[in-house]
Structure formats: structure tokens, C-alpha cells
Amino acid sequence: MGRTFWGGTFGVRQVRKLVVLLYTAFLIGANPAVADVSALREGDMKKLVLLGEPVAVPEAVLLDAEDGEHALADYKGKWVVLNFWATWCAPCRREMPSLQGLQAAMPGIAVVPVATGRNAVEGIRRFFKDAGVTTLPILRDPQSKLAHSMGVMGLPVTVILNPEGQEVARLIGDADWNSDSAKAVLGALVAGQ
Template identity: 55%
Template sequence: MLRVLCVVYTALALGANAAMADVTAAKAVQAGDMRKLAFDEAPLPKADLLTLDDAPAALPTGQWTVLNFWATWCPPCRHEMPSLDRLQAARPDLSVVAVATGRNPVPKLRQFFKEEGITHLTALRDPGQTLARSVGVMGLPVTLLVNPEGQIVARLTGDAEWDSPDALAVLDALSR
């Protein structure tokens, strides 16, 4: 019996180590804004999100996702949005999603995106803050890094330059 338990434990540990290696590699290259990243694994809850046209929307699955919670009235959010757009343009292998949480009138969202030239991001809305609350967003901006299996692996509170060499190094380390 002990031998069977040891074999099962070893198999589970080896399976977990592949995912842990990605986080370990990402921690090893943390620098600049990415030093604010907190690593932890938790499932990303399902949520009823909307597009800017009020159509129901789901978050992407099967690929690494940079999930940013923001609002038009939040200066740090507005500051980092162009870097998220540049990240999506440079890294089509990622899904970069900007979720406007709370009260954000669609005309103001559209106006901001137009003024800033934001053209590459997937823009969704969480008007009732259902998703934001379920993942513990207490202030804005908050960005979650979600693996292809739908697990949140890291959280950054505050703004960051998401297309910087420091951010790209972390994202590359995670997605290996």
C-alpha cells in the first residue's frame, strides 16, 4: 500500500512541477513593473460579460490571457491601456482583454478607445462587477494572467507597461 501511495504521489508531483516550472521561471525574470506581480493559482470563475454592443461574451479559452480590469474614470487605467494594446498587436499568440468594470458608459468607452487609438484589444464590460468581485478586484487597475487551462496564475495591482521588455520576459517565461 505504501509503495502505491509513493508512486501516486510521485506522479502527481511530477505533473504539478511542469506548471510550477513556468511560475518559477517567471519569478526569476521579474523586474521593473513586473515586480508587482503576485503569483498564485486559482480558477477563473465563469461570468456574464457583455461586448460594447451589449451582446453576451465569454472570456477566451485555450491560450494565455492578459485580463485587465479598468474604468474610464481611472487615470492609471487610462495610462496603461495603450501598452496593453501594443502588447496585443505584438503578441497575437496571447489574448489581451480589457474588462471595463462598474459604471462605464459605452459612448465613453468608445470615445476613449478612439482618442487613444486602441484598436487591437478585446473590449468587454462587467457592468455589475460580477467577475471583478468574484476574483477579488478591490481597486483599479488589476491585471490577471490566466493560463490556457483557465487558471489565474498571477495578479498585478496597479498600472504597468505591458509591452516592456520586463513584461515580455515574464510572459515568455510563463508560456514556455
């Protein structure tokens, strides 16, 4: 069932898109630094939503392949590209090599892929091998606690964290993170600290 706005009927999805567009336009107009970064967004990076103000990220325990515990706080002081993914996710398979390419191209940032939900370590290793990923860490959020607390509803989702560990941008869906546009956006964010 749709809602009537300005003489037209809109479904829930159209209303959400309208709210996102208006919110993004407001943020860009209110924050000149965001406007500068917004001008660099091309291709897949057009899906990147830049926040007007940084948002705190909840603490969470992530597990590595040997069940060692890690925290996002381990990355404080660095820009972080936090990617939520799963072994069963086809768009994640397309996206993961570009995340590795981004890490190689911009070693000053931390690319942190987090396998969300039920992902067996062997399945993650096989996924990485099939995708040609050799340099990114294996980190898991087996009960999706971090994903749920950050409002991740589908996969993949990539969140950009500033050096204070706060969310400053989010992209829903897969993207080419090794593209010139992605590197330009991240470079501008880093430079604008």
C-alpha cells in the same frame, strides 16, 4: 491601531505587505517554475504576484459594445491577460496603450480588457480613441460581478490566466505591459506550460 510583532508595531498595511512578501517567498521557493519566471521580473513587473498553484476563475457574462454576451471560457486554450479597468481611472488611461502594444507584440495570447462598473459604451469608445487604442475589444462587466467574484478591489488590476482558464498571476496597479520584462515573463509562462 497597529499590531505588535517581533517587538515592533505594524499597521494593517505593513502586516498585509509582510504576509504578501512571505507568501510570495514561500511560493517561489516551493515552485522552481515560478522561480524561473520571477527572475525575469523587472520594473513594473516586480508587482506581479505569481501563484504557486492555479486558481479557478468564476464564470461570468461579459457584454460587448452591442450588448452581445461573451464568456471567459471563449478564451480557453489561450493565455489571457485579463485587465480590469474603468473610464474614470487615470492609471488605466496610462496603461491601456501598453496592453494594445502587448497584443500586437504577442498575438498568440489574448489581451482582454474589461470595463468594470458603470462605464457607458460611448465613454469607453471615447477613452479608447483618446488613448489611441484601436485593436482591443470592448468588453464590459457593468455590475462588477466578475470583478467582485475575483476579489478586485481597486483599478487597474491585471490577472494572467493559463490556457485552462485558471489564474496564475496578478498585478495590482498599472504597468507597462509592452515592456521587455512583461514580454519575457509572459513568454516564459507560455513556454513553461
